[in-house]
């Protein structure tokens with residue numbers, strides 16, 4: 079089977095890291111031989127969240143902050159679909175922070191790619207939950223006054239079974255990380271550094287390039303404490319790769335009829351099946 | 361015959377148990393039963409009461425005056441003495457000796473002998489049962505259902521002891537029983553399950569929670585995902601995801617949670633993603649009166665969601681309506697690819713009423729999903745322009761080479777972001793065009809009483825039972841009174857009210873809100889002037905008696 083993901087014209091700025099992420103996504107899906115009609119990209123609102131428009135898969139482009147809840151609804155309804163939630167740092171860690179926390183607890187079998195440009199791109203440069211303390215933005219004129227979120231430490235401590243970081247400047251690595259995340263059975267959190275060339279003049283391509291390093295081959299990603307330490311490393315050096323990966327029971331499997339039955343969406347609906355429930359009311 | 365027993369006490373004392381045993385046993389003896397529940401928002405302490413009304417004719421409302429007060433606290437007597445009919449009886453534990461006209465029973469003393477204070481309600485049930493000559497065998501069946509093992513043995517003993525305490529004063533002759541007894545939320549949940557709901561996600565909020573817990577109890581048996589979500593925002597967004605994948609999905613809350621859902625409601629409008637949402641009303645603003653009733657969300661619900669998009673709102677009138685209308689809501693949602701909101705009210709979610717069993721064979725399933733759609737272009741157009749405004753819907757993953765794109769921005773036929781003037785205008789018209797089809801589906805309000813009444817009462821939702829009772833009694837007294845009670849309320853059906861309203865001498869609205877929200881809707885859509893209004897917003901349900909007394913004072917000017 080050929081898995082040709084047709085692309086449509088994006089409206090991202092030239093030089094935006096989103097182009098590279100899109101390229102990696104297309105390549106990952108093609109290499110995994112997931113046909114376009116079996117993949118769903120679910121997003122919120124933002125620059126990153128426009129992804130469903132620019133790739134030939136199924137797409138659900140919903141509300142700002144709300145990519146994860148529909149992704150779960152889709153996966154539980156049709157377990158045969160490959161479901162990828164994809165959104166910006168503001169979308170995911172800000173507006174959608176509550177869903178992020180509880181999606182990790184659920185551990186539904188979906189992949190989650192966060193385009194982390196440490197800024198609000200679409201709305202023109204306000205601080206995001208991952209913008210550094212003190213950084214001057216188009217809204218925080220004398221600098222951001224709140225501590226940034228530590229996304230990987232957050233997902234780790236919430237119990238995520240797959241936690242990783244990529245960089246849009248390293249496509250081969252990003253493709254591998256995306257493939258791992260998609261194939262991982264459970265919720266997979268992949269935070270991707272993505273330069274915003276227009277609104278974030280601090281965290282530039284070069285800024286990331288100077289700092290990221292790949293976790294060494296002998297790094298043990300099943301070691302929670304090691305992963306936790308790596309998740310907090312955010313200075314002159316920032317690790318990329320799979321920080322943590324362990325097997326966990328997935329949410330779907332806790333519903334016997336989903337685990338063992340056909341996809342929920344294939345259920346034949348017959349009102350007479352429910353008639354027996356009336357006996358409790360006599 | 362028509363009797364009402366009021367059972368009152370502190371929360372946690374077990375008045376629910378007395379009521380459950382009574383309503384089932386009386387129903388199974390062949391009578392019509394109506395139980396009105398009145399809770400405070402407390403798990404322990406506070407005064408709660410319930411009224412079990414029964415008759416050999418159908419009962420659709422509770423009665424202001426009661427024949428018996430079964431008081432589990434002395435306070436109950438103080439609260440309700442004014443409601444006792446002349447010649448009515450007060451039954452009270454001998455511990456709280458009050459008045460020599462009362463019937464004092466050694467309930468707690470017997471419970472002590474049995475060795476368990478929790479059996480007090482069952483002793484009371486025995487005493488009341490004997491008083492009304494209920495068949496002990498029927499009562500025993502009910503006990504066996506309500507309790508198990510050791511607890512059952514204790515309760516049987518308690519029932520027998522209670523049964524010996526009183527004499528039979530009123531003989532309820534045992535008759536054939538083929539009815540069910542059910543409340544509005546159970547019926548709503550049953551309607552949803554009959555319609556094939558496969559995904560219910562929500563966040564607990566009284567008085568909507570019992571819909572979710574009923575479906576949850578049947579989750580395994582019926583293969584339904586029931587999921588408690590982090591918040592109501594997540595709940596509706598998740599239901600929309602499930603709907604996109606193709607399952608019949610539903611969520612529900614009360615006003616507070618429904619408020620949080622409004623952004624996603626608007627999303628379902630532009631995604632054209634069918635979904636059913638329940639708003640079980642309680643009095644606001646904000647937390648308001650969490651266990652009481654109101655109809656003050658009408659205006660909010662019909663306009664809920666930013667921007668303009670078609671939606672349907674159905675107000676449930678009684679449990680039977682709850683069953684059939686909920687099942688129908690799923691069809692309308694999918695046929696027109698719109699959100700359908702079911703409005704209910706705390707009163708209706710809780711009261712128990714006897715009625716004919718639901719006919720599941722009458723429930724139809726219309727999905728409007730195209731499994732074999734060939735399409736008119738190379739790429740699937742989720743939002744293809746059509747005459748009806750409804751585009752052919754394919755489910756993702758169900759057809760090779762077909763990818764389904766839904767989008768919350770204004771979009772073109774493919775679902776891609778498009779801000780052009782032409783697309784915007786065409787897409788607005790396309791979506792709103794669906795209202796034309798929907799209008800043809802509307803059910804006119806239920807007409808009660810005189811064919812061409814001089815006095816026309818108009819209400820919606822759960823006041824149906826009270827209006828039915830009031831109008832029937834007023835007609836029996838020779839007054840030319842009729843009523844229209846709305847179920848389908850948005851889009852607003854106007855044929856019937858235009859017809860009856862033009863000839864009526866007086867149009868009087870009956871609403872459980874302060875500002876007359878239905879009245880304003882009637883005025884807006886028909887230009888009919890309402891002459892008087894009966895409005896109640898104290899959080900307690902209106903009954904037939906109150907409608908009659910209010911109407912009489914209006915007529916007396």
Ligand SMILES: Cc1ncc(C[n+]2csc(CCOP(=O)(O)OP(=O)(O)O)c2C)c(N)n1
Nearest residue numbers: 123124125126142166167168169198199200
């Ligand atoms: C409820 C709501 N609030 C605010 C917005 C405005 N808004 C759209 S995207 C966005 C932030 C985008 O930042 P991010 O998620 O980091 O995505 P990026 O554009 O950087 O990829 C905001 C504030 C919105 N669309 N909806």
Ligand code: SF4
Nearest residue numbers: 091094125199274275
């Ligand atoms: S504003 Fe930033 S994030 Fe948005 S497209 Fe341009 S470069 Fe990319």
Ligand SMILES: [Mg+2]
Nearest residue numbers: 166167197199
């Ligand atoms: Mg961003």
